[in-house]
Amino acid sequence: MFNTPLPTLNELPSSRQLLRSTAIALITAIALLVTVVMPSEYAIDPTGAGRVLGLTQMGELKITLAQEAAADAAVSPPGATTPAQAPAQEAPQVQVAARPAAESVSEPKPALKTDEMTVTLKPGEAREIKLDMLNNAKVSYEWSTTGGPVNHDTHGEPYNGAEGYFHSYRKGQQVTGDKGEFTAIFDGTHGWFWRNRSNGDVTITLKTTGEYLNVKRLI
Template identity: 70%
Template sequence: MFNTPLPTVNELPSTRRLLRSTVIAILVAAGLLVTVVMPSEYAIDPTGVGRTLGLTQMGELKLILAQEALAEAAAPQATAPAPAPTSTSTPAPVQQFAQVQPIDKPVTKPVTAPAPALKTNQMSVTLKPGEGTEIKLEMLKGKTVSYEWTATGGLVNYDTHGEPYNGEKGYFHSYNKGKQVKSNKGEFTALFDGTHGWFWRNRSNKDVTISLNTTGDYLSVKQ
């Protein structure tokens, strides 16, 4: 059995050295918190380093996914309508009436209101590397819009979504979304009164131009 000699007082680190090591560890941890943890987890980037490293975009995507999960969990479940009661009463006897000659009257056709004119817009926007932007349509519930957009110069991430007027902060409904896409087209019907449209993010290392065409029953366009 070997006995390990205990270190002498001179071999132990001094109080000054321990304090210096503690301060250095605290500064390193604070730097990692501000430049790595906060941008990647909460999209908070006070120094700008997180956006340069792509960590802030990761945090923004995490927040969007978390908001979508909360919105889906809070959505009310549809319930099936109750079946209509079946009548078991005996039908009343048919009464016989003398035949009466109809009197000819002028036929009037119902007046129908003209269909509202659909709006059509063509817009384009150029995104620099890492830049994002939105184009929104003000729409009323039940109104429909058809759209088609194309990205020139590279691929983009997108999210087609809507936000209700006076809705809860951070709430939105996503109609569809995708990553590294060159184009997309289709139509959607507004689920509520509010702003409905698109968010794009350029993840490439060069400028990308997005051209958008819309046709539908909407009030205005905002960018």
């Protein structure tokens, strides 16, 4: 039934060879856990390799965003209406009854908001400024640093979104400023995360103009 002869005892791997292969596999798994998984998922980097590869920064950002989401959930009482939920619930009334009344009064469109904020980061510190924005709202911004470069991530998080979910509009490492414009892709908080990786204090000045509801400093 078999065209290939069975291996002899001499051809089978010895117990020593099996133990050696198992040890190599175990050491490889531990090395990947320490240098890749722990830095990227938990910001734990005992060897320093994760920071060189940029994995530790990724883990720190994940932890920060998860903490922010948990803090927002703790502050908002159950059943509370977020700024983004009110328009969605009132939409049928606006179209059927409220809109003609508004048109008859001819109320002017609210002016765009303009704000300027300054934050100072000590070595290793992170700060975040967020805007409450509705879907398709636009904002233009410009920020610059004094004292050195920073790492940044311009991103947004939906109201009541899945834990840890965020959308990144723009990011960079070791830069002294950025400017541009983005359009919110969902109702939620949208803004900037900075971290100071230098050995001295860094001051960031942010200027915003756009269709946002408010501006707030989170951390």
